[in-house]
Structure formats: C-alpha cells, structure tokens
Amino acid sequence: MTRVDVAVVGSGPNGLAAAVTMARAGLSVHVHEQAATVGGGLRGATLFDSEVWHDLCAAVHPMAAASAFFREFDLAARGVVLLRPSIAYAHPLDGGAAAVAYHDLAATCDRLGPDGRRWQRLMGPLVRHSAGVTDFLLSGQRSLPDDLAAPLLLGPRILEHLLRANGMRTEPARALLTGVAAHAMGRLPSVAAGAIALLLGHLAHATGWPLPQGGSVRIAxxxxxxxxxxxxxxxxxxxxxxxxxxxxxxxxLDTTPRSLLALAGDRLPQRYRRALKRFHYGPAAAKVDFLVSEPIPWANPEVGGAGTVHLGGTRAETLTTENSAVRGVGGAEPFVLVVDPAVTDPGRAVGGRRPVWAYAHVPNGDARDPVPLITRRIEKYAPGFADTVIASRGVPATEYESYNPNYPGGDIGAGAVTLTQSVFRPVPAWNPYRTPLPGVYLCSASTPPGPSVHGMCGYLAARAALRAEFNVTTIPRLGPDDGAGPAQRR
Ligand SMILES: Cc1cc2nc3c(=O)[nH]c(=O)nc-3n(C[C@H](O)[C@H](O)[C@H](O)COP(=O)(O)OP(=O)(O)OC[C@H]3O[C@@H](n4cnc5c(N)ncnc54)[C@H](O)[C@@H]3O)c2cc1C
Structure with a gap:
C-alpha cells in the first residue's frame, strides 16, 4: 500500500467527518474499517428474512440536524431528507397519561398546563439562541463561544436542573424533562445530564429530532x-x-482510549498510558430490533405520533433506575427508548411489516437477554404489543463490543459522560485530540464533545491535525457546491 497523508481508523460519523475534512484540504486520505460496511453507529440492515430496514444503532438525529459540522456539510443538499415528527418525544405515564414535547414550543406549553409557563421560560430563550447554544455545547469548550449568551443562558439553567428539576412542579413536566436528561446515560441529576437535557430539550423545539428518510445509513x-x-x-x-x-x-483514530492502548502498546509514554487507563466507561445499552405487524398500540394514542418514546415512569422512578445502572445494578424495569420509524417515515413499513427500535439502559457488561425485559416495558404502556411481534433480535450489552469495539461493555457513549469526562475527554489536555505519538490523533466520541451523531469530534480533531501537521489554517469548505464561497480562516 502506498504512503498516504492521512489514515483514518474507523468509519463512524466522527471518522468520516475527519476523513471528509482532511480530503477537502487536498490531502490523500484512506479509511480503514473493521466491519463489512461503513458507518459505525449509522449502520443498518435487513433482518429476519424481510425487506424491512432496521437501524442497528443510531436512529434519531437531533445533533446531526443542528451541529456546525453537518450545517456546513449540508445533508439536505446531498439528498438526505431529515423527516421531523411533529411530536419530537413523548413520555407515557401510568393510567394512559402522557407528557408530550411537540416541535411547536407553544403547543408543548399549552399541553403542560400549570408548568407550561415554566417550560416556555426554560426553553424559549435557548430556542432563540439555538445555534449559539448548540455550538457552545458541541465544541471542545476551549475557546470563547461566538454567542456569549449561550453560557449565560445555560449556567443558571443547569444549576436549577441540578437542584430542583428546573422548577417543574407537575409530574408530567418533571418526567418529560428527566427523560431527556436520561440520554446522558449516567448519574441523575448531574451537571452533564442537565446540559444534555437542555441541549436535546431545546432542539426538540428548534431544528427538531428528525429521522433520515430510509434510515441512518443515508448519513454515512x-x-x-x-x-x-x-x-x-x-x-x-x-x-x-x-x-x-x-x-x-x-x-x-475513531476508536476508544482502550483501543489506542492496544494499537500503540508501550510506544505511548507511561504517564499518558496511565491517564488513558483512568478513563472510565459508563452504563450500557441492550437493544432489541422487533419486526411487528402494526403500529405500537400505545394506551395513549397521542404517544403514537411521537418520533421517540421514553419509558421511564415518573421522575423519581427514572432517577432510581438510571442511578442503579451507574452503580452496576440492573433492575427489572430499566429506562427504555423506543422508536417506530414508520410513524415518521411511512416508507419504512414494507408489506404490512415494520421495524421497532428499542434499547434499555443497563449496567456495563450486563449479560441479560433484553427481549423479555424490553417487551414487558413496552407492554406496560402499550398493552397488546407482544401480540404484534413477528420476530425479534436482542443484543445484550456484553455483545455490543464484538459488534463495535467502540462500545466497551456495551457503553455506547465510548466513555462515561460525567462533568470531568465531558471536558477532559479522554485525558486532561488543552488539545484532547493529539496524543504524545507524533502525528497520531484520537477523533472518536471518546473526545469532546462526546457521543451522538454530530461529527464534531472528527471535525475538531481534523482541524487540530491540519493546523499542527500540515500547516493548514484555512478551514476547508464542506458544502456540496465546491468553490462557491470563501473558506474560513481561524
Ligand atoms: C444502540 C445505539 C443507539 C444509538 N442511538 C443514537 C441516536 O438515536 N442518535 C444519536 O445521535 N446517536 C445514537 N447513538 C450513538 C452514536 O451512534 C455514537 O455516539 C456515534 O456513532 C459515535 O460515532 P464515532 O464515529 O465516534 O464511533 P462509531 O460510530 O462507533 O464508529 C467507530 C467505527 O470504528 C470502527 N473501528 C473501531 N476500531 C477499529 C479498528 N481497530 N480497526 C478498524 N475499524 C475500527 C468500528 O467498527 C466503527 O465502525 C446510538 C448508539 C447505539 C449503539
């Protein structure tokens, strides 16, 4: 093989974002992927002998709709249609009750009754500064934000989230907000989970929580x-x-610090190796792909219009189950996320069959079969669901790592999302992407700003490498219309 300018190990969204950015700078780039197809967490497949397409990992893309990398890359101009459900997410409760976050902020506030005004005060200003808030939270957080309002809006709100659930008083509003915070897959409440709740929570009312038409693989x-x-x-x-x-x-390297240790061995200095070994992995996902015969029969029909459904029960119940998973205790009623993609993208249903995507938050390394666990959880809020299941495939947390080495013990965040590990990811360093080995960079979700499909880890790592290794200080243009506008100089 001839020598290239850049070798990228791993073709997840971050590896590809790094590869695209560096190729756009005129460098020769070669991507190495262990799986049979590209995409990492964006991969999908047909399962169960049917033509129905299942997203094997990521399904819903609030971050890809909003991140600076994908805004520049412009998915829409490349024919990737992001379909935005009018209900971003719903949170069913006992007795057929449910809390609902519409894309429309005013409709959400109306629906939340006494907490509507508080939801408006919480989310309204973030929605007005959405690009600034998103860019601040999806950055390396090592430079002044372009929109200074972002940290000023977020600081007090994160504190309030930590102390008193942002002042929400009714159970539906408290549960709704806690369900979004649970996306952090860590201790609740916490600063890191508060930041995620505000980022994802306001995006529901801004660029939305879309699904790519045809599945996540379209992005890859x-x-x-x-x-x-x-x-x-x-x-x-x-x-x-x-x-x-x-x-x-x-x-x-679109890999974890654990893989970096294996790939580099004792070529890494002792001190850095010790720091990488201190990086810790968080709770895990255990997923089920269902093939079903009809839409999920939610007890509350409004839940059936939601792109994403959170099954966590009350705020107190969600706090208990999430904190138990952090402590390594797997309960019988874990927090579960459910997506019926054909609700938003009717083309995903083929010949009267449709996919249902669902995963539970479980302790790292949990070996339990998630099929009965998740089926029971959905049945609780959608009686009769089990009767619609034609086939199912469970992936316990322990199996995720063999599917993708970036998910140690099933940690799909490639490292626990805590306050310290959000900023000092993977090690405390001004440039978290650069390793002590000349020319070797980390660019995966184990670096800032962390997990999800936003491409920012790869984009920021590529920019750091372009500057330091190739003396390229002009950020390459990423849009599909080459040469149409000026590149940015930083
Ligand atoms: C079940 C599940 C549901 C999720 N849902 C969502 C969602 O709805 N929305 C969202 O935004 N995010 C979601 N995520 C998270 C999201 O998929 C990840 O945060 C994201 O894919 C991370 O991107 P990455 O490029 O850092 O790593 P990955 O996407 O994990 O890609 C890493 C790639 O590197 C390859 N690789 C690793 N080591 C080597 C090696 N040594 N040699 C060759 N190849 C190697 C792997 O095979 C893989 O393809 C989900 C993840 C899972 C597992």
Missing part, C-alpha cells in the same frame, strides 16, 4: 460519497491491530 453514505469524490478511499473488513500497519503521515 453521504459522507462516504463526499470522501470518495475528493479522492479518499475506504477499505472495509479489516481490523487494524497495530499502528505499525499504517503507512501514513498522520493517523486519525
């Missing part, structure tokens, strides 16, 4: 197409086991 395909059209190449089906395999001036 758009990134890979752009890479190839700028001279990049992708090699699938081979796991890189040693950095020495790669003949490149710069190596970008």
């Amino acid at each position: 395909e758009a990134l890979a197409d752009d890479l190839r059209s700028h001279g990049g190449t992708v090699h699938t089906g081979h796991q890189v086991t040693d950095l020495a395999e790669l003949d490149a001036r710069v190596i970008m």
